[in-house]
Amino acid sequence: MDMASEQALFRSLRELSIVVIHPEDEDGRTLRDHLKRIGCRTRLVWPSPRQLPEDTDVVFFLLTGASESGPAWLDPPTRAVPIAILAYENPVMLEALSEANAYGIVTKPVRPFGILANLFLARSLFKYQERLHSRITKLDETLKGRRAIERATKLLSDRYKVSEDEAYGMIRREAMRKQLSVTSMAEAVVTTESFYSAPKQDI
Amino acid sequence: MYKSVISTSASDTAIDRVIHVGVLFAQTGTMAVTERAQLSGTLLAIEEVNSRGGIAGRMIVPVIEDPASELSRYREIAKRMLARDEVPVIFGCCSSASRKAILPLIERHGALLFYGSTYEGFEYSPNVIYTGATPSQSIVPLAVYLFRHFGKRFFLVGSDYVFAREINRITREFLAESGGAAIGEEYVPQGAGPAAFKAIAAKIAAAEPDVILSTVVGGDTAPFVEACHAMGATNLERPIAGLTATEDELQPLLPEARVGHLTVSSYFAGLSTQGNRAFLARYRDRYGPESRPSVYSETAYSQVHLFADAVNRAGGADPELLLQLLSGARFDAPQGEIMIDPENNHTHLRPRIARCNSSGVFEVVWEAPTRIAPDPYLVAYNRSLAG
Numbered sequence: 001m002d003m004a005s006e007q008a009l010f011r012s013l014r015e016l017s018i019v020v021i022h023p024e025d026e027d028g029r030t031l032r033d034h035l036k037r038i039g040c041r042t043r044l045v046w047p048s049p050r051q052l053p054e055d056t057d058v059v060f061f062l063l064t065g066a067s068e069s070g071p072a073w074l075d076p077p078t079r080a081v082p083i084a085i086l087a088y089e090n091p092v093m094l095e096a097l098s099e100a101n102a103y104g105i106v107t108k109p110v111r112p113f114g115i116l117a118n119l120f121l122a123r124s125l126f127k128y129q130e131r132l133h134s135r136i137t138k139l140d141e142t143l144k145g146r147r148a149i150e151r152a153t154k155l156l157s158d159r160y161k162v163s164e165d166e167a168y169g170m171i172r173r174e175a176m177r178k179q180l181s182v183t184s185m186a187e188a189v190v191t192t193e194s195f196y197s198a199p200k201q202d203i
Numbered sequence: 204m205y206k207s208v209i210s211t212s213a214s215d216t217a218i219d220r221v222i223h224v225g226v227l228f229a230q231t232g233t234m235a236v237t238e239r240a241q242l243s244g245t246l247l248a249i250e251e252v253n254s255r256g257g258i259a260g261r262m263i264v265p266v267i268e269d270p271a272s273e274l275s276r277y278r279e280i281a282k283r284m285l286a287r288d289e290v291p292v293i294f295g296c297c298s299s300a301s302r303k304a305i306l307p308l309i310e311r312h313g314a315l316l317f318y319g320s321t322y323e324g325f326e327y328s329p330n331v332i333y334t335g336a337t338p339s340q341s342i343v344p345l346a347v348y349l350f351r352h353f354g355k356r357f358f359l360v361g362s363d364y365v366f367a368r369e370i371n372r373i374t375r376e377f378l379a380e381s382g383g384a385a386i387g388e389e390y391v392p393q394g395a396g397p398a399a400f401k402a403i404a405a406k407i408a409a410a411e412p413d414v415i416l417s418t419v420v421g422g423d424t425a426p427f428v429e430a431c432h433a434m435g436a437t438n439l440e441r442p443i444a445g446l447t448a449t450e451d452e453l454q455p456l457l458p459e460a461r462v463g464h465l466t467v468s469s470y471f472a473g474l475s476t477q478g479n480r481a482f483l484a485r486y487r488d489r490y491g492p493e494s495r496p497s498v499y500s501e502t503a504y505s506q507v508h509l510f511a512d513a514v515n516r517a518g519g520a521d522p523e524l525l526l527q528l529l530s531g532a533r534f535d536a537p538q539g540e541i542m543i544d545p546e547n548n549h550t551h552l553r554p555r556i557a558r559c560n561s562s563g564v565f566e567v568v569w570e571a572p573t574r575i576a577p578d579p580y581l582v583a584y585n586r587s588l589a590g
Contacts, residue, residue: 111310112329113328
């Protein structure tokens with residue numbers, strides 16, 4: 001990450017909308033007050049809500065280990081970055097931690113030191129994962145497309161006895177003429193191939 | 204003149220009649236020039252409180268040790284003060300590096316640290332009362348002043364630790380978004396000596412900036428300014444400006460080397476407030492007619508009085524209770540009334556910018572119209588500065 005985007009990421013922490021799911025006791029207030037000190041819009045909420053407000057960027061939540069399916073507000077998936085508040089650690093809590101897909105932890109008793117670093121790290125990891133996800137989705141599509149193009153060029157080169165390069169050229173020219181992507185054109189060739197190869201009575 | 208009440212050990216006074224406090228300022232090493240000023244202010248205030256009969260009859264007894272400007276010594280001594288001497292409070296540290304070194308100990312022992320130096324912000328500990336200026340009260344008004352009077356091409360030079368790095372990061376942001384530029388940035392390890400500064404002065408002379416922003420601290424200040432002067436890197440139109448140079452730090456220099464140096468601070472000895480006239484008289488009575496308190500002495504002095512007032516109200520020195528009472532506390536300091544912010548434990552202060560004259564005395568050239576709230580996380584600022 002270059003310096004400018006690191007600075008921007010730190011500065012963007014100040015415009016965050018944060019929900020803290022925790023009883024309003026000393027720990028809850030320490031966390032809320034420190035997040036406000038950093039400059040974030042912060043709401044303390046208890047009991048754990050069914051849903052998070054639409055604009056929530058980050059949610060700090062008390063991990064209870066009581067529910068088997070994770071917090072209710074995780075369903076449907078939210079764009080809020082979850083950071084867990086841990087009272088103790090044992091296998092049940094670790095399971096709950098992974099269930100909630102937490103990007104960071106704050107340990108009790110809550111103290112201000114470490115909250116800023118946690119928030120920063122959780123946000124950058126979340127953003128990094130978002131970038132990876134969108135990259136994977138794109139790669140998936142490209143890969144699917146490549147398979148269709150390979151099959152279509154093979155089909156055409158067999159049928160018309162031309163080289164695969166020439167077959168690819170045919171698909172590309174036709175795609176341009178019909179204003180389709182090469183992938184969609186290739187998929188059309190593959191889908192309609194059964195008309196030509198299957199025995200007549202099966203159609 | 205007051206008789207000094209100084210003890211180097213906690214064991215020689217009846218325990219229930221006195222309140223032991225830790226006093227942790229370097230009397231030797233690179234930070235001594237600055238921290239000795241803090242020690243002077245601290246002792247003056249303690250003697251004042253004691254000469255009035257103490258706090259509800261209890262005398263304040265300082266446990267004084269010299270950390271010699273070495274981080275490991277601050278830690279060792281703080282540990283001993285907190286664990287063996289069981290002091291509830293420490294007045295100490297000037298550099299952020301030393302504060303950060305002892306902060307985990309202060310928190311673990313549930314003690315209270317009074318930290319009385321300007322610093323780079325981005326910290327909040329419930330166990331610390333911060334009485335010095337943070338960026339909204341220091342670098343922000345200084346940068347605006349420098350933009351207006353000298354220009355926006357800065358050369359940044361600092362002592363290599365967190366203070367300079369963070370102040371310069373903030374400055375680069377302001378410069379970038381106000382159409383200025385940091386055309387050079389150099390760091391020097393503390394105590395590096397004149398040769399390192401000579402090389403940097405040559406770079407500055409070649410770069411021809413509008414302003415040299417110095418975050419060089421303590422005893423390194425004079426050799427840095429001297430090197431710039433000798434190299435012709437600075438002159439009246441291209442000043443060195445900073446947050447930490449007071450009369451003390453510039454005292455070793457020739458008049459022509461220090462003249463024109465600009466410093467932002469909430470206190471200068473020349474302030475004509477009523478509180479300052481009385482303070483100056485008491486300071487000179489204690490330390491000699493030629494002595495001159497700096498912002499470090501003044502802040503150290505005020506924080507002892509804030510402490511004494513809180514102990515008086517609390518009826519004891521339990522840190523947790525004191526911290527509650529100090530939240531929102533006010534004091535008529537020599538610089539004017541100051542107030543501890545209830546949200547962030549930092550202090551509402553009125554920044555001033557002053558220029559060093561040839562006799563080494565700072566003359567105020569700008570003053571904020573009112574006190575400015577402490578904003579340690581710079582929440583209230585966008586990064587573009589007018590000017």
